[in-house]
Amino acid sequence: MINTAVILAAGLGSRIRERTGEHPKGFLLIEDEPIIEISIQKLLEAGVTKIYLGTGYMKQDYENFALKYPQIECFHNEKFNSSGSMYTLYQLKDVIKTDFLLLESDVIYEKSALKDLLECEDANCILASGLTGSGDEVFIEADEHHQLLHMSKKREDLNDIYAELVGITKLSWKTFQQMCLCVEKFFSTDLTLDYEHGLVETAKTEKISVLKRNNLVWCEVDDEQHWSRAVSIVYPLIKAREQVPTLVKRNVLLNPGPATTTDTVKYAQVVPDICPRETEFGEVMEYISKELTKLAGHPEEYTTILFGGSGTAAVESILSSVVESEKAVLIINNGAYGKRMCQIAEIYGLHYLVYESAPDQPLDIQELEEVIEASSQKVAYLAIVHNETTTGLLNPLEAVGAICKKHRITMIVDAMSSFAAIPIDVNQMNISYLAASANKNLQGMAGVSFVIANKVQLEKTREIKPRNLYLNLYEQYLSFIHTKQMRFTPPVQTLYALKQAIIETKWEGIHNRYERYSKSWETLIEGINRLGLDYLVPKNCHSKIITSIIEPVHPNYNFNKMHDFFYENGFTIYPGKLDKQSTFRVANIGNITSKDMERFIALLESYLNRIKGGDSNS
Structure with missing residues (x-):
């Protein structure tokens, strides 16, 4: 001793x-x-x-x-x-x-x-x-x-x-x-x-x-x-780790969010009750807003507006708040979340055009620009999903941003499944508005979404007639600037967890986090290839964050039963979202490592062997 x-x-x-x-x-x-x-x-x-x-x-x-x-x-x-x-x-x-x-x-x-x-x-x-x-x-x-x-x-x-x-x-x-x-x-x-x-x-x-x-x-x-x-x-971070009273049962979430969190993020929610109108809590939200901005841009040029709600709330806030009624927005639809933006545009009566692209193939940049140039209506805005959570397809933001800059188009990005994992520079990529949420790569809790907005572009929206109340982006921004508060009751404990998640993100570093995610993805791909399964999106345009795996063709296969098998063993997987192809999805985000993915592959092999052996109850 x-x-x-x-x-x-x-x-x-x-x-x-x-x-x-x-x-x-x-x-x-x-x-x-x-x-x-x-x-x-x-x-x-x-x-x-x-x-x-x-x-x-x-x-x-x-x-x-x-x-x-x-x-x-x-x-x-x-x-x-x-x-x-x-x-x-x-x-x-x-x-x-x-x-x-x-x-x-x-x-x-x-x-x-x-x-x-x-x-x-x-x-x-x-x-x-x-x-x-x-x-x-x-x-x-x-x-x-x-x-x-x-x-x-x-x-x-x-x-x-x-x-x-x-x-x-x-x-x-x-x-x-x-x-x-x-x-x-x-x-x-x-x-x-x-x-x-x-x-x-x-x-x-x-x-x-x-x-x-x-x-x-x-x-x-x-x-x-x-x-x-x-x-x-x-x-x-040291203080948070040393104050964890007892370890929480760990489930490995391989669904595309909410993600597996650290115990320090979980316990960050255990705080004394506080009225969210107090100065002390305003300082928490101000910290969150500034640090989220720094992860992708410079606080002098960009700002982060927080909302209580899922990621869709942030996307809906942008589309309903910044698109002027007489101007057209082009929405790139190559997955379920591009389609969701079309639904939002339809509900708000926006003038929108749709560029359809295959959900499992890279975007044709040249064709996209030709569509913009040939449009009878001037395209003023372009909306795109960075990492299409349907399949794991990664859309090329820099190339699309260059087109938008050339044609003076305001670029709107749904970065829900990429932010805080894949490095993003909003200025370099010419992004005016970016939507994301707390519960994916930030490894926080569900319930907070946010918009990172170019301040100059945001100020231009002040004259747009409001189409909404809760999700009005400029009013939410203006209120926070003056009061350091959300206009409506925020999810208090979830925001404390988000502050802790940001600290942990800064500690690990976005490049290192993406490297960890990528290692888990490589382990997943090697495993499913060895087991005779295949995935949709080619490696050269894959986000390495979520993978759409083609379901096995076997009379004893049933996704729900497979889901339950994994759930009983501490893993959660997610069904596919493609109408014409039978798939299930596995994400490799959150507080997991390649060792967790090795365990998943071992369980998957065990399950496939059981159904091939004639066990239809598996």
Whole structure:
């Protein structure tokens, strides 16, 4: 049992001195608590009874702080101005007599980081994560057995990048002594070595394993960008994770939304009752609106308008609020959701044209432009579904946006099944209005939809005679600008969940999320091909988000019975939406991984074998 820790806190912290003032980085406050104290409290909770605190710059701050904790003993690196972290650690060569945890003072991490290290069977173990892209990272190269080979902040120094250094390491006393011997030869000419250098040198003769945890939430704080990320994303997510009282039964939803959510999103709804007209709740909605905008555009040019309702509410709000009565909207219909936009246009009496395209084939961009140019009525608006949830067909927004720009057409996009997974740049793609919802790739709860609108275009709609009340886009926008409230009662708890989902989306990153989704999709496709099944949309125009699978031709096959079989085993699948083709749909969005998809394929194989064996009750 390890009960000793060393925290390296001698650094100058010059890159964030404007915020820290004359105090060390460890005294940066999150919710009125120094980050060094947050770390120490976690160490004590993990069973650590002795903490050595290596000081340098403004050592008196740490010495005064240590008076609160009898477990802390400060040791000072008098050459902190001209030395690195390895020299600070070296000061303990003859002091430490046991195995210990080594931490950096500016690391913010969740409790599981310590738990994972302490439970690791290896005597020497470096905690690592997947790549965060946060800047100033230390990259790790390891061998096939996950043993340390090299570390560097320069990617080009490594043959292969395996992981990123977190800043928490477990070391045996024997290895620490060897480490000190390894670096002594350098100190005669260079005291600026980092402890990472010492680890790499020691790894040439001692085994030092790399424990990689892709899902670990953590960050270091070296500059203002790091601090902003720590306060707005990392610490709120750590706090939410550590406050989950008990795990919720997990169902794997392979329907195209609502998606499987994290427990932290679920528990974000458990808040004290609050009137949605209070300033505090207005700040929650303002945060949501701004952060949703940032996921696709710049807040100076675009804004996000929130509605209580499903995704269709957002689509209907756009079509009924922004299309002028004397102008025509061209709707691209290559699936059930393009068809739904036609239904909305019909109900509101809009002048609309329909461009029909096959639901399982790529859009013919040249033909689309020819239709626009040949239209007897000037096309002023174009409405398109980005990822057609009927089949998984991905429509080419950039190409369509270029046509709209050329012909001065206002572009309207239903991005319900693509937003927050497939990267979207509303300005680059020439999108004026984009509709999406909380419960798909954002991995939030159902009940909130939203419109990301170009402010200049939105302002032009103020003179349009209202066709609606609840869904009037401009009035909803105007009210929020003035009051930070929705005009009508919002789904309060669902919005708290959405705030948490946005934090988690920002933590994972849209590109990384889409990579995770794509890996699950590849697993699905490999599986159904192996089982002799086929899917509709070709790979080159597939969204890799939802897949329409052709139903097996067998007298014992019945979709409802297959659905129930999966449901009983913790999976939910969805029926197809095509009139002329028998399909069922499998989505790979939400808080799932390729491992979940492997389990699904195994169940699917089991089910197909049962019906082929003559079990009609399957």
